[in-house]
Amino acid sequence: MDFELGEAEKGFEKEVEQFLAGRRSPEVMDPTPEQLSQTVDTPPKRAFMRELAERGWLGMSWPAEYGGQERSGLFDFVLTEALSRHGAPQPGKGVGIVGKTLIRHGSEKLRAEFLPQIIRGEIEFAIGYSEPQAGSDAAAMSLAATRDEENRGWRLNGTKIWTTSAHFADWYWLGARTDTASKHGGITLFLLPMTHPGLTIQPTWTIGDERTNQVFFDDVFVSDDYVVGELNRGWRYICEALDLERFAMMPIGPLEMKVQALTEWVRTATRDGRPLREDPVVRSGIAQIHARLECARMLQRRVISEALKDRVPTIESSMYKLYMNELGQHVAREALDMMGAGGTLRVGAADAPVGGRFERSYRYTVVDTIGGGTSEVQKNIIARRGLGLPQSY
Ligand SMILES: Cc1cc2nc3c(=O)[nH]c(=O)nc-3n(C[C@H](O)[C@H](O)[C@H](O)COP(=O)(O)OP(=O)(O)OC[C@H]3O[C@@H](n4cnc5c(N)ncnc54)[C@H](O)[C@@H]3O)c2cc1C
Incomplete structure (x- = not known):
């Protein structure tokens, strides 16, 4: 294993450092608090994310056909580390989890709708796996997705907890139970606008001052178009995404x-x-x-x-x-x-x-x-x- 950065990555690191060194915007970059302040939860932080996108720094490792540059993942790593050192917001769930999963498993329609917005830094996602009785054992999730054949979609009822970004995200990336016969083989991934009628978001404050949320679903309709990948294969995608989260989200x-x-x-x-x-x-x-x-x-x-x-x-x-x-x-x-x-x-x-x-x-x-x-x-x-x-x- 060679742990050294190559010349190209070192050059990129310098470029990012120069970009960040000249910036003085405490509402965007604050190197003193914990990482919780580095989420993209305010308009200035969103503008900063779009600025990164304009520089071509989001989705650098994505395939060219989806707007990426097919650069090695080291470039994403270099960017995330540099941003975190300056206390700046980092490209998070959109580029790293949702985008990568859609590229691997999403339909053409979902890729066409979401990937351009993600790579332009325009949307934020909340991740909904945990439920009151399903934390470490997330596959025990029971939020019910019931078939609505007439409208060609699903009706969601139940509760999610610990959805960290629910109060500012645009879209919900969530797992729901579409089949009760199999624990791991009965989960499907869905995409849902956070402003959807029937969703109620309530804050939960942690000991570390971070806001997370409990989200209640009251007969929330999702059309078949917003099913991610194959029906009942959600657990596989979630496991892949969790690995990406542990790695990508922790500089x-x-x-x-x-x-x-x-x-x-x-x-x-x-x-x-x-x-x-x-x-x-x-x-x-x-x-x-x-x-x-x-x-x-x-x-x-x-x-x-x-x-x-x-x-x-x-x-x-x-x-x-x-x-x-x-x-x-x-x-x-x-x-x-x-x-x-x-x-x-x-x-x-x-x-x-x-x-x-x-x-x-x-x-x-x-x-x-x-x-x-x-x-x-x-x-x-x-x-x-x-x-x-x-x-x-
Ligand atoms: C600040 C914060 C943000 C979060 N953000 C999100 C989010 O955005 N989206 C989301 O879906 N979830 C999120 N989570 C949920 C998080 O993933 C769960 O809290 C976590 O998986 C643990 O689940 P639990 O809280 O139900 O604890 P439990 O699973 O009930 O665990 C309780 C204790 O038992 C231990 N334990 C459980 N099972 C085992 C086992 N098999 N072997 C040994 N020990 C075990 C655990 O380690 C823990 O100490 C967040 C949580 C926090 C605290």
């Missing part, structure tokens, strides 16, 4: 910036009149964090290396997600230990070390270990698919 840049900020703080901070940087426990903690960050970077490169071979890097993605999320929590815990009582001061409080960022990080990193599949679920994937161990439950 390492934000954690690198946090580690950098913590290290800088330790250089100058004092405790009881003595420089913190001279405390052997603090020194050891910082050294361990840097070493583990390097391991995370290597795991990320393995994911990319596998993805470039045109296979979905299931096991590698799980290893990376597990390691990154646990490391994120570790960094936040260590930071609060180093900061003492001051570490509990929130963003905006006077004298909060590193602007209160680690108090927030301490809360938010818990959420990281749940969304996109919990740490325990990642361990199961690694054990069963990676190590060939028997199923234990």
Whole structure:
């Protein structure tokens, strides 16, 4: 495996860095909060996404016939990492999950309708798999899609939970049960406008200050045209998309910036009149964090290396997600230990070390270990698919 970027990717990285370095727009780019601020949930962030699109930076690895440039996935990686380092919004579910799945499995009609809008940065998607009784075991979803033969479509009734972007997205990408006879073979993927009558969206706030949503479906009609791929094959597409999500949605840049900020703080901070940087426990903690960050970077490169071979890097993605999320929590815990009582001061409080960022990080990193599949679920994937161990439950 060669983990170095080539000349073309390095040149592109420079181009993106130059583009970002000249920008000062706090409502779009804020390198201090957690990744939740990097979703495309406001008009200025949407305008920024269209600007990226105009530069040809969205869907770079897509086939030319769908507006892509058939560049290697490394270009997408370079872009996402650079954006995340500057606290800028990143091309998310549209390019990475919906677009790629439609290219592989979507009808000509859906490709023609959605791919141009995605690649122009014009639409945002919410992902609806989880339900009150179906989280880790998402295939247990029961939101009912009942056949409406007369109108050539489906009627949806039930509830989704944790639909993160529902309050600002344009379209819903969701799984529903079209057959009760088979658990995994009875799920179909649908596309639905978020403003559709019969949808009710209610907020849920997480411990990390992030808004997610519960969505209620009351006899919501979807025509056959908006079925993604084949009927009852949705679970297969969802599994592929989950692998893409674990990989594509998790740049390492934000954690690198946090580690950098913590290290800088330790250089100058004092405790009881003595420089913190001279405390052997603090020194050891910082050294361990840097070493583990390097391991995370290597795991990320393995994911990319596998993805470039045109296979979905299931096991590698799980290893990376597990390691990154646990490391994120570790960094936040260590930071609060180093900061003492001051570490509990929130963003905006006077004298909060590193602007209160680690108090927030301490809360938010818990959420990281749940969304996109919990740490325990990642361990199961690694054990069963990676190590060939028997199923234990
Ligand atoms: C902030 C946030 C955003 C999210 N965004 C979305 C979204 O946009 N769209 C969407 O569809 N979903 C989303 N989710 C849902 C997320 O994928 C689920 O929360 C997650 O899969 C866990 O499901 P659960 O909450 O029902 O927990 P459960 O599945 O009930 O798990 C509870 C506990 O049991 C453990 N556990 C469960 N099964 C096993 C097992 N087999 N072996 C070992 N341990 C196990 C889990 O690890 C966990 O600790 C989001 C969640 C959060 C918190």
